[in-house]
Amino acid sequence: MTHLSDPAPLGRFERLLTLWVTLAMAGGIALGVVAPGLVAAIAGAEIASINLVVAVLIWAMVYPMMVGVDFAAAAGVARQPKGLLVTLAVNWLVKPFTMAALAVLFFEHAFAPWIAPADAAQYVAGLILLGAAPCTAMVFVWSQLTRGDATYTLVQVSVNDLIMTVAFAPIVAFLLGVTEIAVPWSTLILATGLYVVLPLIAGLTTRRMLGSKEAINAFSARVKPLSMIGLIATVAILFGLQGQVILDRPLVIALIAVPILIQSYGIFALAYATAWALKIPHRVAAPCAMIGTSNFFELAVAVAISLFGLGSGAALATVVGVLVEVPVMLSLVAFANRTRSSFPETTR
Template identity: 75%
Template sequence: MGRFERYLTLWVGLAMVAGIALGSLVPGLVAGIAAAEVANVNLVVAVLIWAMVYPMMVGVDPGSLKGVVRQPRGLAITLAVNWLIKPFTMAALGVVFFEVVFADLIAPEDAQQYIAGLILLGAAPCTAMVFVWSQLTRGDEAYTLLQVSVNDVVMVFAFAPIVAVLLGVADITVPWETLILSVVLFVALPLAAGLATRARLGSDARIAAFRDRVKPWSVIGLIATVVILFSLQGQVILDRPLIIALIAVPILIQSYGIFALAYAAAYMLRVPHRIAAPCALIGTSNFFELAVAVAISLFGLNSGAALATVVGVLVEVPVMLSLVAFANRTRTRFQQG
């Protein structure tokens, strides 16, 4: 884990501060960025999202899909948690907290926005960062790649319908055209570009070298997007700093709860630890780049939904590091073969 990734929470925090300052000092620039839209897609943010997503998609190896025969239980747990449980528990937590527990603290229209952001986080399982968590738990790299590859394929087809259903349940109008366009722009096309790049490069060594060169752009894109988001959300945060903590509560409960469920299932099904730990961490972590992109496309740069997805970025790294430590401490209770 590189120094930059290890302190990602710090960089995100500094980006938030920089964004708030930017919004206060040069509001005209921020307004210009916000106005650069085509078909409800912000062009500046679209470029940054591609910078985040493309390096991850280069790592998706279609040939790894055949590896499922080695350990189908680990993949089954990952798919069940990611697509049959996690999106719905996140939506339920959002409704419980923002329509019941925090109802007296938040305006109803704001509550719906935060719920929407949480739904987008819950429906987007982790991709690239899970390789970091897998490495820190001595996970099986090939199998982790298999799990991520299968998740990316499923995401292309399942993300939009699940999000649409859950947003509809939350009484939020679903702009289907924008949602589908977001999935095509930020999942399908980057995945196609990543596969084309792999084919052009040919050898594993050249692919690995290329990924190392473009990987920094993923984090740069994330940080720049956070700066833009918080430049638009700055006044809301200054006026109501408590909102960040309130949004973090259901995200924390979801993260630890999903990990406990997946990790316990792997233990009971006697999945080896080198597969069990990454399969639990994949479901716990989020593809926050996609969630941020879709939130911006659906609801706008200065929306509560976009703010909720960015809070997910802020919370994720310390949570995941604590779960990595727990997984390492409990390694000996699992099969090791």
């Protein structure tokens, strides 16, 4: 049998995470209304369309997970290729195309009476960008909350990122029906460095300094709350940045959210059910399904702005994806944790 890592139980604070995130959403919207200057200052702290404040918080989320990465156990990933194959198949052969189909179905047909054709085309474009950008950073948080295997999750994300560097632009260009698309490579490279490479180096350095497994486990327990604090603060900032838009255009936000919700739950169901059918261990199956469900919103937002403009409908659609993602992912984390016993603990 192959056993990659020992999951730790969720603490009381984590079990109440939905409550804290809900309060962060409300607090963020209030902050955006009463302190627009502060929110504007946070929004202006950017390099290559990466918000540095959000980047620091995401780094805080990812670092505790990286401390748990043990490269000595990486050989176990090669003995369990099914989880990686499911992730890649769902992310690149299914997700971009189902998102495009749902976008067209709703905005060119179902919602046509309420949305102008020009606006509908913009929303479709934004949703296509979201569908072609599977998650890079936040999946480490969802993996931790489902007691996923840190080493396997890192491999899944790393391989996914490599494919994204060559597949994102062609897929988006094909689905948008354009011949050239200006992908902000600086954003892609910087985000990968900030959210994967640097936290990984920090985690490996920490493990080497601590030495023993007991010291590593004790340190991991102490820094684990950073992930939750980072997540809550990130949610508050994101909702603060978009608070006025949410208040001014609630109907449009709700309409854009509909295909995103269907896509998110549908993709999770497909990946999770496939993993169950293949008897993939839960610590691999849960992150496997989470990667495709969650989105690399920094890249999607950056490309939408570069192609269509900051105030475009495409940019708004990608932002709605950010707003919808956290509540959706928390509900899926809860579902994954409740269904843990349906999966094998190890691979025979």
